[in-house]
Amino acid sequence: MMFPNLFSPLKLGNVEVKNRISFQPHLTNLAVDNLPSEKQMYYWGERAKGGAGLIITEELTVHPTDMAYEKLIDVYHAEVIPGFLKVTDYVHQYDSKIFAQLNHNGQQGDGSISRLPVWAPSPVPDVLFRETPKAMEPEDIDEVARYFALSAEHVRRGGFDGVELQFGHSSLARQFLSPLTNYRSDEFGGSLENRMRAPLMFIKAVRKAVGRDFPLGIRMCADEMIPGGLDLAQVQVICASFEDTGLIDFMDLSIGTFYNLYLVEGSMHTPLGYTIPLAAGVREKLKIPVFCTGRINDPVMAEKVLAAGQADIIGMCRALICDPFLPKKAQEGKLEDIRYCIACNQGCIGRIGMSRSVGCVQNPTIGYEKLWGEGTLKPAPVKKKVVVVGAGPAGLWAAKMAGRRGHNVTLIDKNESVGGQVLTAMKGSGRDEFGVIARNEKEQVEKSGAVIELGIEVSVDDVLKKQADAVIIATGSRPKSYPVEGCDGPGVSNVWQVLNQEVEVGDNVCLIDYDGHHRATATAEYLADQGKKVHIICSSLFIGAELGPTQDLYLSRQRLLGKGVTFTPDIAVMQVSGDIGNKSIKGFNVYSNIWQEWEGYDSLVLAMGQEASEELYYGLKGKVKELHRIGDCVAPRKVDMAIWEGHKLGRSL
Amino acid sequence: MNSSSLHILVLLREVTDPRPPAKLTADGYDIDERGLRRIVNPADICALEQALCLTEQFGGSVSALCVGPARCADILMSAYAMGASRCVRVWDAAFAGGDVVADAQILKRILEIVKPEVFLSGYRCLDCGDDPVPALASASLDIPYVNAAVKLVANERHEFDVLCKRDRGARQRVSVSTPCTLLVTEDSCEPRYPTQGAVLKALEQSVELWGLAELGLAGHLIGEAAAGLDRERLRFPHPNPRRVVTPDASLPAFERILALLSGGIKPREGKTHVLSAEKTAARLHEILIAEGLCNGSQ
Numbered sequence: 046m047m048f049p050n051l052f053s054p055l056k057l058g059n060v061e062v063k064n065r066i067s068f069q070p071h072l073t074n075l076a077v078d079n080l081p082s083e084k085q086m087y088y089w090g091e092r093a094k095g096g097a098g099l100i101i102t103e104e105l106t107v108h109p110t111d112m113a114y115e116k117l118i119d120v121y122h123a124e125v126i127p128g129f130l131k132v133t134d135y136v137h138q139y140d141s142k143i144f145a146q147l148n149h150n151g152q153q154g155d156g157s158i159s160r161l162p163v164w165a166p167s168p169v170p171d172v173l174f175r176e177t178p179k180a181m182e183p184e185d186i187d188e189v190a191r192y193f194a195l196s197a198e199h200v201r202r203g204g205f206d207g208v209e210l211q212f213g214h215s216s217l218a219r220q221f222l223s224p225l226t227n228y229r230s231d232e233f234g235g236s237l238e239n240r241m242r243a244p245l246m247f248i249k250a251v252r253k254a255v256g257r258d259f260p261l262g263i264r265m266c267a268d269e270m271i272p273g274g275l276d277l278a279q280v281q282v283i284c285a286s287f288e289d290t291g292l293i294d295f296m297d298l299s300i301g302t303f304y305n306l307y308l309v310e311g312s313m314h315t316p317l318g319y320t321i322p323l324a325a326g327v328r329e330k331l332k333i334p335v336f337c338t339g340r341i342n343d344p345v346m347a348e349k350v351l352a353a354g355q356a357d358i359i360g361m362c363r364a365l366i367c368d369p370f371l372p373k374k375a376q377e378g379k380l381e382d383i384r385y386c387i388a389c390n391q392g393c394i395g396r397i398g399m400s401r402s403v404g405c406v407q408n409p410t411i412g413y414e415k416l417w418g419e420g421t422l423k424p425a426p427v428k429k430k431v432v433v434v435g436a437g438p439a440g441l442w443a444a445k446m447a448g449r450r451g452h453n454v455t456l457i458d459k460n461e462s463v464g465g466q467v468l469t470a471m472k473g474s475g476r477d478e479f480g481v482i483a484r485n486e487k488e489q490v491e492k493s494g495a496v497i498e499l500g501i502e503v504s505v506d507d508v509l510k511k512q513a514d515a516v517i518i519a520t521g522s523r524p525k526s527y528p529v530e531g532c533d534g535p536g537v538s539n540v541w542q543v544l545n546q547e548v549e550v551g552d553n554v555c556l557i558d559y560d561g562h563h564r565a566t567a568t569a570e571y572l573a574d575q576g577k578k579v580h581i582i583c584s585s586l587f588i589g590a591e592l593g594p595t596q597d598l599y600l601s602r603q604r605l606l607g608k609g610v611t612f613t614p615d616i617a618v619m620q621v622s623g624d625i626g627n628k629s630i631k632g633f634n635v636y637s638n639i640w641q642e643w644e645g646y647d648s649l650v651l652a653m654g655q656e657a658s659e660e661l662y663y664g665l666k667g668k669v670k671e672l673h674r675i676g677d678c679v680a681p682r683k684v685d686m687a688i689w690e691g692h693k694l695g696r697s698l
Numbered sequence: 699m700n701s702s703s704l705h706i707l708v709l710l711r712e713v714t715d716p717r718p719p720a721k722l723t724a725d726g727y728d729i730d731e732r733g734l735r736r737i738v739n740p741a742d743i744c745a746l747e748q749a750l751c752l753t754e755q756f757g758g759s760v761s762a763l764c765v766g767p768a769r770c771a772d773i774l775m776s777a778y779a780m781g782a783s784r785c786v787r788v789w790d791a792a793f794a795g796g797d798v799v800a801d802a803q804i805l806k807r808i809l810e811i812v813k814p815e816v817f818l819s820g821y822r823c824l825d826c827g828d829d830p831v832p833a834l835a836s837a838s839l840d841i842p843y844v845n846a847a848v849k850l851v852a853n854e855r856h857e858f859d860v861l862c863k864r865d866r867g868a869r870q871r872v873s874v875s876t877p878c879t880l881l882v883t884e885d886s887c888e889p890r891y892p893t894q895g896a897v898l899k900a901l902e903q904s905v906e907l908w909g910l911a912e913l914g915l916a917g918h919l920i921g922e923a924a925a926g927l928d929r930e931r932l933r934f935p936h937p938n939p940r941r942v943v944t945p946d947a948s949l950p951a952f953e954r955i956l957a958l959l960s961g962g963i964k965p966r967e968g969k970t971h972v973l974s975a976e977k978t979a980a981r982l983h984e985i986l987i988a989e990g991l992c993n994g995s996q
Contacts, residue, residue: 053933054726054931054933061931268945268947268954269951270951270954270955270958271951272950272951272952274951276945276947276951276954277944277945277947278947278948279947305955308955308958315959316958316959316960319958319959320958322943322944322945322958323944323945323958325944326944326945329944600959
């Protein structure tokens with residue numbers, strides 16, 4: 046076997062998990078009326094079908110004062126049990142185990158949803174929610190412990206195999222443990238022994254409720270990574286104390302808090318397996334199994350971590366959102382078929398953080414597993430000759446899905462390799478993993494039977510000569526040809542030209558950013574890496590306005606500042622002018638309406654939006670039997686929509 | 699046989715060479731037989747060599763015993779070649795599934811029948827380490843046993859002076875008289891290499907086969923029926939954790955973050971203090987006192 050450690054069973058308490066892959070808890074926003082939903086059943090079930098040994102549900106809220114997000118499941122209501130039974134029955138048919146995660150978010154909650162004050166050890170507002178909480182009275186702590194127990198009882202009756210208590214990055218228990226959020230002077234604050242008192246009450250209450258034979262674990266924050274907070278040395282002591290009670294069966298780990306959410310959900314710019322040293326550090330002190338989670342998206346790395354004894358089970362979250370069948374493919378040695386997560390954070394965290402349902406840029410079936418999950422693709426009743434023009438993400442997916450359904454598919458692209466704009470986007474600093482989108486799909490398109498023709502720029506006549514039954518136009522988009530007055534002058538280029546090295550860029554550069562996303566910031570960083578002096582002017586309140594939801598903002602700004610990039614926000618650029626070496630920019634402050642001018646740049650780089658490459662579509666309109674267009678050539682958007690449309694069309698053709 | 703001759707029984711066990719990677723069977727309860735290399739337990743060969751040396755010194759006979767299926771006859775042929783005078787293979791399908799207590803019942807019965815003055819075997823098995831069966835069988839017959847024997851010295855009265863290995867490299871000398879059980883270590887002697895003539899002669903010898911009837915044991919006393927332990931699935935042990943460098947908790951949080959995000963954490967460095975010579979001496983003195991390396995006087 047290629048991965049003997051990864052696919053060896055492990056006992057968590059009395060329950061044996063068939064392999065060392067755990068689908069980790071994360072918000073889905075798929076619950077309906079704060080109860081488990083059918084969509085969740087299929088979502089978790091798909092990961093069980095894909096071979097994950099263990100599935101841990103999203104946090105289930107144990108108390109009415111905790112409503113951090115509108116679509117949390119209220120596990121303290123007995124009404125959840127019938128829904129849970131459906132979920133657990135569905136998961137169990139695939140020989141996977143499913144644990145429920147119980148949580149009270151404490152100060153990291155939103156009273157405007159619950160219409161109740163949030164509860165916390167001390168009246169310290171969370172950095173994200175900014176709401177001053179009510180300092181919990183001792184009877185409040187007793188009540189939460191009772192609710193933990195009640196919730197655990199519902200979990201057990203709901204057919205779950207075990208329960209995990211969230212003491213990690215977002216939890217009331219961590220707020221009790223951390224000197225950063227616990228200023229109490231009573232028996233619940235001060236010394237470590239006192240700070241551990243409330244969390245121990247929660248553990249004891251749950252253990253009493255579920256009995257000794259029911260696996261109970263803790264998810265701990267291995268290091269808060271904030272001055273004055275918990276560090277690894279303290280967490281080692283806390284974890285060992287929890288273990289010494291003999292009440293817990295495993296230790297799941299997370300990192301960071303909402304002060305540094307970019308560590309909790311490390312993006313593409315974060316090293317793979319960045320939390321391994323912390324997991325290994327905790328495991329040194331414990332005998333119970335320890336989980337390690339954090340950008341381990343590859344069975345090879347997972348196997349190495351297990352073989353080195355750095356963890357006992359690998360938590361995969363985004364990796365299995367992206368490809369639910371990663372475990373099965375790894376077990377069968379089909380590594381080339383795995384759709385590797387790139388930690389772009391756009392579809393998963395980016396959507397969840399804005400209260401949308403969980404998604405994935407590379408996996409359009411998320412939340413639609415019942416309709417589009419494994420085994421739902423049916424052969425086309427009528428086999429068609431299909432021509433897809435454009436091998437960007439939209440074209441690749443359309444060709445793949447149509448090919449899998451038995452159509453005779455030809456995929457044509459003018460470039461020498463597939464990927465479309467992905468090939469350019471991956472050239473930005475730190476964005477090379479973006480290219481995995483194209484790498485993941487190329488082989489799948491070939492395996493689907495589709496023929497790929499590269500280096501061919503087709504005209505309307507060329508397409509008509511193919512006499513296809515259906516033509517799909519996925520020709521993408523290009524930077525706007527005339528986004529601002531004077532942009533056709535010398536020394537002005539766009540980000541795509543810069544990244545593709547089609548133009549010479551001087552040493553003193555001004556980048557005009559209307560994008561707010563990596564397209565601009567990664568290009569600025571790319572230029573700064575070459576030693577150029579870069580200034581960014583943008584119309585939004587700050588640089589990288591779109592990077593917040595994907596947890597890229599903090600580190601992007603940190604890197605840009607470290608590389609000497611300067612910023613001017615709030616400016617609507619209206620005109621660029623001047624010669625190379627003395628380019629100038631004229632614009633006005635969108636709030637004060639005062640006009641300003643900047644001059645003396647060698648080059649100007651524009652990230653001022655895209656326009657659809659739609660000529661071929663309009664040239665063919667009305668001339669072929671069946672004509673479709675998908676992706677950016679309909680309207681320039683992000684890659685998730687390109688893949689979504691390609692997938693949907695390929696299925697329905 | 700003169701009055702000082704010794705009647706010795708040697709237990710030879712078949713083990714598997716632990717070097718090739720083992721695979722589990724599909725049900726997870728056993729080791730897959732394919733690809734395993736079977737050998738005689740090296741410590742048991744040493745026990746046979748010790749037995750032969752003793753009989754060469756005092757006279758007597760060495761009987762070799764092997765509990766196992768038909769293929770184990772080859773082991774006993776080797777024993778014949780080395781100089782054993784009698785070889786017995788004991789086997790019955792009912793032995794399967796037994797735990798150490800059940801297996802000790804079989805050996806106990808053999809010892810009752812053979813009544814050796816000295817029972818010799820290896821202290822540990824090459825593949826599974828400790829094997830408590832010989833000690834359990836001896837103890838159940840009130841026969842004293844000595845384990846981890848590295849040197850045996852016997853006198854005419856058949857009293858043994860035994861040098862044994864003990865914890866953390868210590869040695870212990872014990873005296874024991876017959877009947878006794880001696881479990882020797884693999885490095886206690888250099889086993890002899892049988893000559894070609896001895897090997898050819900061994901092929902002419904016959905191995906006695908004993909089954910349940912010869913032992914006179916009831917089926918419920920042995921094998922799976924007598925086992926007190928249930929079979930549990932096998933799994934490969936986890937390696938000891940490889941030491942990894944973890945972020946130094948004494949560093950400021952931002953430096954710890956940088957350490958994680960840089961893709962590698964450097965080993966912790968000692969703290970550097972820049973002090974005057976006088977203060978350095980005073981600080982060193984404090985450290986030495988704290989470590990208990992120096993008393994409080996200057």
